Amino acid sequence: MIANIKTVGVVGAGQMGCGIAHVVALAGFDVLLHDANAERLPAVLAEIERNLGRQVRRGTISDSDASAAMDRIQTTGDLRSLAPVDLVIESALEDEEVKRGIFAALCYIVRPDCVIATNTSSIAITRLGAAVQKPERFVGIHFMNPVPMMALVEVIPGVATAADTVRTATAFVTRLGKTPAVAQDFPAFMVNRILAPMLNEAIYALHEGVGTVEAIDKAMRLGANHPMGPLELADFIGLDICLSNLQVLYESLADPKYRPCPLLVKYVEAGWLGAKSGRGFYDYSTDPPTPLPAA
Ligand SMILES: NC(=O)c1ccc[n+]([C@@H]2O[C@H](COP(=O)([O-])OP(=O)(O)OC[C@H]3O[C@@H](n4cnc5c(N)ncnc54)[C@H](O)[C@@H]3O)[C@@H](O)[C@H]2O)c1
CATH class of the missing domain: 3.40.50.720 (NAD(P)-binding Rossmann-like Domain)
Known part of the structure; x- marks a missing residue:
């Protein structure tokens, strides 16, 4: 070698x-x-x-x-x-x-x-x-x-x-x-194995009305000391990539805890992929981006 x-x-x-x-x-x-x-x-x-x-x-x-x-x-x-x-x-x-x-x-x-x-x-x-x-x-x-x-x-x-x-x-x-x-050879390795369900949970929290986009992101920035809120991070990564990470985990581990939130699926189907498409949980036509109500 x-x-x-x-x-x-x-x-x-x-x-x-x-x-x-x-x-x-x-x-x-x-x-x-x-x-x-x-x-x-x-x-x-x-x-x-x-x-x-x-x-x-x-x-x-x-x-x-x-x-x-x-x-x-x-x-x-x-x-x-x-x-x-x-x-x-x-x-x-x-x-x-x-x-x-x-x-x-x-x-x-x-x-x-x-x-x-x-x-x-x-x-x-x-x-x-x-x-x-x-x-x-x-x-x-x-x-x-x-x-x-x-x-x-x-x-x-x-x-x-x-x-x-x-x-x-x-x-x-x-x-x-x-x-x-x-990392050992398990689906999504370490970072995405942990990150994908966390972002999915934030989207479920939005879907269920626990908080608004702005409130959920602020809660995780100030309450968990994360540099970015989970919904802005999901928009930055790309909602299509987030969905495909969850699908890999859901299918390969056959565990319902990885089920992609229906709101995430709906956004990807609409072509709302986050920052790269101009719209996700935020509207990127403004500077800074504007948090949007859940559709
Ligand atoms: N984007 C991310 O956040 C990210 C993070 C970590 C790992 N990855 C992985 O990195 C890889 C690339 O992702 P990306 O986001 O750069 O994709 P991309 O679509 O931006 O780039 C893929 C490139 O591969 C080229 N390509 C396609 N078929 C080829 C071939 N047969 N031979 C040589 N080149 C070929 C394409 O022309 C294109 O330029 C993927 O396996 C992805 O899972 C992506």
Whole structure:
């Protein structure tokens, strides 16, 4: 197993892949960023540059740190370019068939000792590992969104993952300046397992009229010392993502305590997905956003 990682491949240059490439390059690794849709790569690079620029303006990194990080990132539309990497982090669509196809192809491209990781939020690591030749080198490395801001990264071994691979993954996460937390391979791992039912409970409280949007968020900010209220947080994450996290828990653990609140289902069906669609529990056409009555 490669303990000394120098070059990292990232497969999937969406919201998460873009953030992962950003923090990995900033930590001094060379990055090969791949997306099946090569046309989006120039825009992704421009976005990483903008995000690094924001950190420079905030004074958290220097101008030369930002330009050195940009110099370390190369983009490619051809998966075969990932042949020299020491670690590859798959962060493509949350679709099991797509991910399995990527791993099947990668096994013929990368070296047999290359660590293969997935950033999946919900698909079992053990099941994905079955698509990898030598699954002892396969591991979950689950970043939080937005990647440059969030301190925690979950490291998830599947049943076939070698202890050495877990050590390499946790050491890598530490070198990114983040804190690793090892979770076992159960649905939604640790953070989403706990967060999803809490957000769902806040939506039930709204649905049952326990409090208004404003009151529920204020209660949790001031009463539990949370930096954001649960309904603003649900809007920020995206109500479709919250619903899909709950569905994974509900279906895979077959426990009614994870039943998605009907109000959440209704909002997603209406296309009210939170901040990204302009409306969720708040109206985002105003600054600051206006809390709305439950529909
Ligand atoms: N969004 C979040 O909050 C979050 C948090 C943690 C983990 N994740 C996980 O990260 C992964 C990516 O999520 P995202 O929000 O960045 O999605 P996204 O839709 O923003 O990006 C997915 C990218 O993958 C690319 N892609 C699709 N098929 C591909 C293929 N075969 N090969 C290479 N690239 C391909 C797409 O072109 C797109 O650019 C998912 O597995 C998701 O569960 C998401």
